[in-house]
Amino acid sequence: MKTRKSITRAFCVELQQELSIVAARREYFSQEPPRARFNFLCSSEPCRAQGVKITGVRYDVKPQEHPTFVAAHFRANPNYEHHADCEWVDEADLPEDKPAPEETEAQTALRKVKRKLDDYIDVFDPALKERTRPASSPDKPEPSPEEKPTSATPSSTTSITKQPTESRTNNLERLVDSFRQAQATLSKEEFALLTLRIPGQGEVTLRSWFRHIKFAKLEDERRVLYGGGLVERYGTGFKFKFFDRLQGKQVTLYVSPAQMQAYRSSRYISELLSHADEVRFFTVFALGTLAASPSGKSVSVEIDDLRHLAIVLGPAKEATPNKDDTGSTGDAVPKL
Numbered sequence: 400m401k402t403r404k405s406i407t408r409a410f411c412v413e414l415q416q417e418l419s420i421v422a423a424r425r426e427y428f429s430q431e432p433p434r435a436r437f438n439f440l441c442s443s444e445p446c447r448a449q450g451v452k453i454t455g456v457r458y459d460v461k462p463q464e465h466p467t468f469v470a471a472h473f474r475a476n477p478n479y480e481h482h483a484d485c486e487w488v489d490e491a492d493l494p495e496d497k498p499a500p501e502e503t504e505a506q507t508a509l510r511k512v513k514r515k516l517d518d519y520i521d522v523f524d525p526a527l528k529e530r531t532r533p534a535s536s537p538d539k540p541e542p543s544p545e546e547k548p549t550s551a552t553p554s555s556t557t558s559i560t561k562q563p564t565e566s567r568t569n570n571l572e573r574l575v576d577s578f579r580q581a582q583a584t585l586s587k588e589e590f591a592l593l594t595l596r597i598p599g600q601g602e603v604t605l606r607s608w609f610r611h612i613k614f615a616k617l618e619d620e621r622r623v624l625y626g627g628g629l630v631e632r633y634g635t636g637f638k639f640k641f642f643d644r645l646q647g648k649q650v651t652l653y654v655s656p657a658q659m660q661a662y663r664s665s666r667y668i669s670e671l672l673s674h675a676d677e678v679r680f681f682t683v684f685a686l687g688t689l690a691a692s693p694s695g696k697s698v699s700v701e702i703d704d705l706r707h708l709a710i711v712l713g714p715a716k717e718a719t720p721n722k723d724d725t726g727s728t729g730d731a732v733p734k735l
């Protein structure tokens with residue numbers, strides 16, 4: 400059968416585990432060059448048993464600001480039919496524009512908007528269960544049980560009446576990709592419909608859970624702070640300096656060499672930062688809070704773990720300058 404839902408996870412043959420496309424991208428760029436592309440099979444057991452391939456699109460391209468935003472995503476391979484029990488077949492049989500029997504008008508509108516996105520996240524869990532790796536552990540991807548969808552009624556689900564599943568992750572970069580695609584492709588009204596559930600915090604609008612640094616406040620609760628800026632390296636560590644100031648004070652995010660060394664994806668971060676000379680800026684997304692420095696002269700973004708940091712490359716330097724592409728004040732981009 401053909402799949403109808405957006406495929407958000409697939410089984411990576413080389414890594415022998417199920418991954419989101421964002422996790423696949425991180426693993427791809429964590430390889431030493433020359434890097435090998437991965438082969439993916441459908442995440443559903445019956446499909447995998449039949450060798451049903453899935454195509455990974457753009458996971459071998461670093462996340463970068465681009466006028467024509469194309470998110471990394473999985474796509475069904477037209478040469479393979481999926482099993483009737485496949486998790487990506489169905490939902491589905493609802494006509495696009497008609498409400499499902501128990502759906503309100505608002506739910507129908509939200510469902511239509513979600514379908515425009517390759518990877519819509521319903522639940523983001525900021526809790527991090529494992530600590531960073533011990534220095535000697537092999538460089539294996541982290542297990543990703545939190546990326547599995549949870550069915551509304553798991554015990555009563557049958558293959559005949561599949562319940563809509565919710566997409567859940569604790570991977571900040573995956574949430575950031577979803578946010579960026581929503582921002583780039585949806586209308587303002589559509590974007591405003593998107594919500595996100597945070598365990599322990601309840602439901603928020605996706606828009607409000609992300610805050611551009613120029614609108615952030617010291618007393619804000621923890622959320623995703625983002626903005627453009629430049630990076631200074633300190634050995635393997637770095638300091639990110641945001642272009643936008645808060646009450647005239649510089650805002651920075653510092654990651655020490657020790658933090659980088661303890662982080663299993665530090666190679667991926669270093670790989671992104673290695674493009675500093677080629678891009679006009681980086682955009683940093685950090686799940687954290689703001690703190691005033693002891694001197695009171697600057698403000699720092701505090702994060703509790705590097706897994707709560709995502710970095711996106713800015714446009715290449717030779718690209719035509721575009722005031723709007725930072726979501727920031729264009730004149731704050733320093734000339735280098």
Ligand SMILES: [Zn+2]
Binds near residue numbers: 443482485486487
């Ligand atoms: Zn399948």
